[in-house]
Amino acid sequence: MILESVITCPHCAIAKSEAMPTDACQFFYTCTGCGATLHTAPYYLAMIAPVLVLASGVVSVDFYAWLSLAVLILGGSTIIWWATERAWGKFS
Numbered sequence: 001m002i003l004e005s006v007i008t009c010p011h012c013a014i015a016k017s018e019a020m021p022t023d024a025c026q027f028f029y030t031c032t033g034c035g036a037t038l039h040t041a042p043y044y045l046a047m048i049a050p051v052l053v054l055a056s057g058v059v060s061v062d063f064y065a066w067l068s069l070a071v072l073i074l075g076g077s078t079i080i081w082w083a084t085e086r087a088w089g090k091f092s
């Protein structure tokens with residue numbers, strides 16, 4: 001997994017788009033403009049935090065959507081089965 005991130009150097013204000021592998025411990029980034037070493041950990045956190053929130057939110061929404069759908073299907077089929085039984089019981 002590689003995330004594309006724009007790193008803006010606070011020393012020379014050069015913005016550079018960097019492909020940052022999330023599995024690499026690249027917490028330090030050397031600026032190509034002035035050669036200053038930047039701490040990229042805050043950038044990682046700024047990128048990862050919303051993604052995690054979004055991912056967990058999507059997963060839970062999907063899970064509860066599936067759960068409610070399953071309950072709806074089970075409940076609906078049970079009601080239909082029960083109603084059909086009652087109807088058939090009445091008719092026979």
Ligand SMILES: [Zn+2]
Pocket residue numbers: 009010011012013014031032033034035036
């Ligand atoms: Zn710089």
